Structures are given as C-alpha cells and as structure tokens.
C-alpha cells in the first residue's frame with residue numbers, strides 16, 4: 314500500500330522500548346509508510362483558551378495537520394502509574410477538539426493501532442486500555458485485535474533496540490495488517 318501513517322511514541326527517553334517498537338513497525342509493517350513523530354517534547358500544556366484555529370501554538374497546529382493528512386495513526390504507549398504518560402494524553406487532548414465546528418476533529422474516525430511495551434509482567438496493558446477510553450470519546454476507529462503487548466520488554470529487544478522476539482514480530486505484523494484493512498474501509502475523503 315502507499316498509505317501514510319503517523320506513529321507517536323509516548324516516551325521521550327532515548328532508549329525507549331516504545332519508540333523501538335515503532336521502529337520495528339517500520340521494519341515489519343505490512344508495506345505502510347510509517348513516519349515517527351518527533352515533536353512530542355515541544356507540545357505545551359493544553360489550554361482551552363488557546364485552542365482555536367487563530368491562537369493554537371504552531372507545533373500543535375502542525376500536529377493536527379499531520380494527523381488529518383495521515384491515513385492512520387499508530388500509538389506506542391508506555392505505562393506510567395497504570396495509565397498513559399501525561400505528555401501523550403496532553404498531545405491527544407490538543408488534537409481531539411473543534412470548538413469552532415469549522416475544521417473537523419483530527420482524531421474523529423481516524424484508523425488507529427495501539428501498542429505498548431514495558432519491562433513488567435503486564436507490559437503496558439492498563440495504559441493501552443486507558444488509551445482505548447480516550448479514543449471512545451473521539452470516535453476514532455481503533456483496531457481491536459491482535460493486541461501488541463511487549464511485556465518483559467527487556468527480553469524482546471537486542472542491545473541496539475531491534476525487536477528480535479518472533480511472537481511479538483508476528484503480533485505486530487498482524488496488528489498493522491488489521492490497520493491496513495481499517496484504512497481500506499475508512500470513509501472517503503480521509
């Protein structure tokens with residue numbers, strides 16, 4: 314396919330397992346053109362007073378445009394205190410609105426694949442559920458299965474951060490294939 318997908322990691326750290334999972338998605342990704350978003354660190358705290366087409370910070374306007382232009386999204390979320398990191402939730406809040414009813418909601422009806430990694434036994438599963446709740450409100454079109462839960466993540470990546478675990482690679486490919494099916498069925502124009 315020539316579908317363009319924007320991938321967001323909820324972790325800012327250099328050696329993030331979740332960012333590594335997105336790099337693995339680029340490698341094993343069902344022919345998708347996957348761009349990893351680099352701007353998360355620069356997104357300011359959400360402020361409803363600034364959430365208009367005229368007053369949004371430029372980085373937020375840019376993220377909204379990227380999501381609107383993308384055929385689909387991939388989110389890789391760490392789990393912080395049984396939920397998604399605040400920086401990720403904050404960014405999603407900025408792209409979930411259209412108070413003027415003139416621009417459209419970037420996340421609305423967007424095909425989305427969720428994944429996550431953590432060194433713990435439960436491997437981000439609660440954070441992934443929290444993300445699904447967010448996409449309930451936004452009426453996004455989230456892939457339900459397969460679920461990619463890279464629990465005990467330290468056993469699944471090599472020293473350079475390459476995903477080397479066959480089971481997780483298979484799940485990842487399955488998830489991205491399901492995302493392609495969702496994009497195929499998404500209403501036009503996207």
Ligand code: FNR
Pocket residue numbers: 324325326328329330331332391392393394395396430431432433434435436437
């Ligand atoms: C964590 N971690 C964690 N892990 C988990 O499975 N459940 C949790 O609730 C938490 N809580 C938590 C809170 C905070 C503030 C931090 C910094 C970490 C551990 C977390 O899974 C681990 O740091 C991962 O490696 C984070 O993902 P990245 O950065 O490797 O992508």
